[in-house]
Amino acid sequence: MKGLNLSAISSSMRLVLLKPTYATSRPARFLHQLIQQQQQQQLQLQQQHFQQKRATCGLACGTAMCPGKCKSSRRQLDKTKGLNSAGHKHTGSLAVAQTPATPVVSQRDEDQVLEVRLAQAEDALVIPYMWLRDHCRSERYFNHTTQQKIPDLELLERDLTPQAVRADSKGLSIKWRDGHETDYTYDWLANNFYPGQFARRTKRILWGRKKMESEPLPAVTFEHHMTSEDGLRQSLRNLVKYGFTMVTGAPPTAEGTRQASERISPIQESMYGGLWTVSPAMGNNDTAYTHESLGAHTDNTYLTSPAGIEVFHILEHDGTGGESLLVDGFNAVDTLRRDDPKAFQTLRDTPIPFEYMATAADGKPPYLMKAYSPIFTEHAGTGELLTFRFNAYDRGTMDTVKPQDLPQFYAAYQKISQVISSPASQFWFQLSPGTVLLVDNWRVMHGRSAFTGFRLLSGCYLSRDEWISQARMLEAL
The missing domain is CATH 3.60.130.10 (Clavaminate synthase-like)
Structure with missing residues (x-):
């Protein structure tokens, strides 16, 4: 898919967990809407987010040029937004600060799936934790020189519940409970998660x-x-x-x-x-x-x-x-x-x-x-x-x-x-x-x-x- 116009897409998005039976066969178009934002808009949103972090951190730790990553700034930001910085692991509260381009992240680990949904979309992409871990493209599980998978023979013995899930305008980042971290771009998910491989760039035309x-x-x-x-x-x-x-x-x-x-x-x-x-x-x-x-x-x-x-x-x-x-x-x-x-x-x-x-x-x-x-x-x-x-x-x-x-x-x-x-x-x-x-x-x-x-x-x-x-x-x- 290509050439999607995001001007009509709501900036409010959420990433929640649902039961696997809610899976849909039309996820790709919603993910592609997310990743096809204009570069100028992305840059503006990133700058706004940075300024917000810096201003908040200035209140918390008094360092004007702090990038907003220190603990005091995160606590202050959570307090300002009404968030629980420690509760995102299990309770479904937000894992990242929300900006117009950043999905909200929440978890219900008992369901063992993640869902990506635009605010106004009735369909969503539901991704099991097992699939996400199995398709990790880090150097530990994927050889980028040969473009081949490195088998994980202990996959089913692992605790597949994420310790933390973070999302920004480009994709997802998961920190697993065994300390491993995995990153996924929305573009990659759209092209590879079921049934994304059938999202053709060229539309098939039936003819007589x-x-x-x-x-x-x-x-x-x-x-x-x-x-x-x-x-x-x-x-x-x-x-x-x-x-x-x-x-x-x-x-x-x-x-x-x-x-x-x-x-x-x-x-x-x-x-x-x-x-x-x-x-x-x-x-x-x-x-x-x-x-x-x-x-x-x-x-x-x-x-x-x-x-x-x-x-x-x-x-x-x-x-x-x-x-x-x-x-x-x-x-x-x-x-x-x-x-x-x-x-x-x-x-x-x-x-x-x-x-x-x-x-x-x-x-x-x-x-x-x-x-x-x-x-x-x-x-x-x-x-x-x-x-x-x-x-x-x-x-x-x-x-x-x-x-x-x-x-x-x-x-x-x-x-x-x-x-x-x-x-x-x-x-x-x-x-x-x-x-x-x-x-x-x-x-x-x-x-x-x-x-x-x-x-x-x-x-x-x-x-x-x-x-x-x-x-x-x-x-x-």
Whole structure:
């Protein structure tokens, strides 16, 4: 999340303890509101707080330049504000002096959780003490050189009740009863506490034919894609947002395909090699190597981990037809969720066999690949769609459904097939030499119409982990 305006956010905040059952799935936006304050406002508030401490301490100890950290100044400040400086450990009283930018801290240790809440917000972020201690990023528990966790094998044997909790405009500081201290920024908590990792910088857009035909296609010029970090970031944002992107003006050669692809990540080797070409003249035992049409599908469904991105680049075509087809699988699932919740649940909970068989030929070994997966998976906590896997050509023999459950399964499978094949879901367009198409193979299906003549297609696969890592590094995800 970014760009939040805090002008409408109340300066009064509180940090209290509630029972774990009060947890919410929408905390990230409230934390980000806190940490996105304008620098000028932060500086002004810090200066005001310092002046307040110094003035109070002058009353308590007579030292005009005291920074407000001596015991007498804290006692005087507590007295002025009506606070109990010794009671914040257990009674829920304030642990820090309140300023317009500083949350109030209180504890109810019997609940063993902390909550961060804006004054006017109905939802809050509830964080168990156990989680906070386990995710300490101090040198004792985290190696900042290797970016790896240092296991705490005595975690559950420790007294996980904080001795003191302090909060300022930037984050939390906890002093534990064993003397260890931990600091957390609100930004880090927002991105890492459940389910903060799904707070995307780029919003996913579900689409159908009408939306794609009414807006400019997600595309970046070859020069911008290759030479500019901003261009690469835009390509990655398109992939996150729409599930595909185009690189226009590329050299209409296999080398042009390679360059556009490797700008995203290294090419992934597979049974087809690295960079490959497809034409009917090759005669492979796959429908892709024919003149026939191909319905919408994702690739590598028969692999435990399918390729993350599939790349397509038309190099030559001297005939007619061969239009490209894209279908947003996530949009199809969302449609099914709304129209037929029972079918949605059946497909979500039913693993389907996918397989690929090939005989030995041209020096290549035989293959018998098989994998099991539901058509789609979702995050158990947030419901966010994670994967989509659909290929009617590679669906194996149904050995995963009990006989009595077959009618329900086939009804659900037919329902999603109808959504996918609906004209409202299908976006057709004509690729031409020089336009490289990159498709998120974990979300968007591809296909083509039948064609005549000679048609040469260049392409490759890119690893899911590689391109997602690149997207994170460039803040596109």
